[in-house]
Amino acid sequence: SYVLTQPPSVSVAPGQTARITCGGNNIGSKSVHWYQQKPGQAPVLVVYDDSDRPSGIPERFSGSNSGNTATLTISRVEAGDEADYYCQVWDSSSDHQVFGGGTKLTVL
Amino acid sequence: EVQLVESGGGLVQPGGSLRLSCAASGFTFSSYWMSWVRQAPGKGLEWVANIKQDGSEKYYVDSVKGRFTISRDNAKNSLYLQMNSLRAEDTAVYYCARSLLAVTTLPLGYWGQGTLVTVSS
Numbered sequence: 001s002y003v004l005t006q007p008p009s010v011s012v013a014p015g016q017t018a019r020i021t022c023g024g025n026n027i028g029s030k031s032v033h034w035y036q037q038k039p040g041q042a043p044v045l046v047v048y049d050d051s052d053r054p055s056g057i058p059e060r061f062s063g064s065n066s067g068n069t070a071t072l073t074i075s076r077v078e079a080g081d082e083a084d085y086y087c088q089v090w091d092s093s094s095d096h097q098v099f100g101g102g103t104k105l106t107v108l
Numbered sequence: 109e110v111q112l113v114e115s116g117g118g119l120v121q122p123g124g125s126l127r128l129s130c131a132a133s134g135f136t137f138s139s140y141w142m143s144w145v146r147q148a149p150g151k152g153l154e155w156v157a158n159i160k161q162d163g164s165e166k167y168y169v170d171s172v173k174g175r176f177t178i179s180r181d182n183a184k185n186s187l188y189l190q191m192n193s194l195r196a197e198d199t200a201v202y203y204c205a206r207s208l209l210a211v212t213t214l215p216l217g218y219w220g221q222g223t224l225v226t227v228s229s
Contacts, residue, residue, distance in 0.1 A: 001170075033215035035153070042203055042219040043145075043153065054208065054217060086153050090214050095167045097143065097155035097214065 002091040004100035011106040012077050020103045022070040022087030030089045032070040034063060037102075038083045046085075047072060074105070082107045110134040110218045112204045117223030124194050124227070130187040130204030130220060138162075138182035141213040144189050146200035147222075156202070157189065158213055172198075194227045201225075 005023040012018040022032060032050050035043040045054050047063040050070065060075045074081055087100040116128040128144070143158040157168045157178040166178050177190040187204055201222040208217025 031214070035216075037153075042221055043216075044219075045208065045215050045217050048208060048215040048217075084152075088153075088155075088214065088216075096169065097145075097158065097167075099145075099153045099155060102152040 001094055001096065002089070002098050004087055004089065004098055006085075006087060006100040006103045008101070009104045009106065011108055012074075013108045014077055014079060016077055018074040018077050018081070018105055020072045020074075020085050020087075020105065022072070022100050023068055024070075024089065025068060027068055027070050027089065028066045030065075030091075032063065032065050033088045034061075034072045035086045035088065036081075036083045037086065043086065077105075077107055079107050081105060110206065112206060112218060112220035114202065114204050114220045114223040117202065117225045119226045119228065120194055121229050122195060122227055125190070125192045126194065126225060128189040128191065128202055128204075128223060128225070132185045132187065132204075132206070135206070137180075137185040139210045141207040142178075142180060142187045143205045143207075143213070143216060144178060144187075145203045145205055145216070145219075146198075146225075147203070148197075148200040151200075154200075159187070160213075161210075191225070194225075196227050199225060199227045 034047040037043040050065040051063040111133045113131045144156040175193045203222045204220040205216040206218040
């Protein structure tokens with residue numbers, strides 16, 4: 001089955017740029033979606049189809065996808081961005097949704 | 109406003125059954141793929157199952173195949189998850205989620221608040 005690999009944690013100072021990676025075999029050929037989840041809350045879609053943003057999501061959130069790595073970039077990080085972030089794809093070979101293991105973003 | 113409200117969670121013994129429901133409102137329910145996603149305590153997100161608009165296609169994670177059944181009633185704007193032969197490892201918060209766009213199953217653009225299922229003796 002298809003596996004998505006994320007770093008368990010990323011730390012960044014306020015105002016800096018956070019980059020969260022999502023690795024998968026030839027992931028560049030898939031559409032990658034990113035979710036933010038704060039403690040005790042349901043996930044929220046922040047980037048879809050590699051780099052599109054749903055309405056209401058700040059432009060500070062952006063995404064890219066190429067080769068074996070997709071990246072969620074959060075610019076000018078704020079304290080309120082502290083959360084768990086998950087990448088997701090649809091694996092057409094198995095007809096399964098697949099989530100990465102999640103990355104905890106800590107704002108120092 | 110899109111709303112998804114799950115219900116039916118609770119404490120159940122191993123081997124028991126539970127039926128989760130998700131009441132949808134604020135959109136044309138019959139036009140969207142729907143999914144169930146779960147999250148074990150302190151763990152990450154795990155997709156469980158999804159169902160096409162008319163119920164003609166259903167997909168499951170391997171660990172629940174043969175035990176869980178996803179279904180929907182478009183007349184009642186409701187999504188269901190029938191869970192049988194429950195195991196301790198099924199303990200999780202179960203989320204109902206709707207596709208963002210009508211044409212594809214992903215991404216999941218709207219989520220309910222979740223309902224907790226605890227499997228324990």
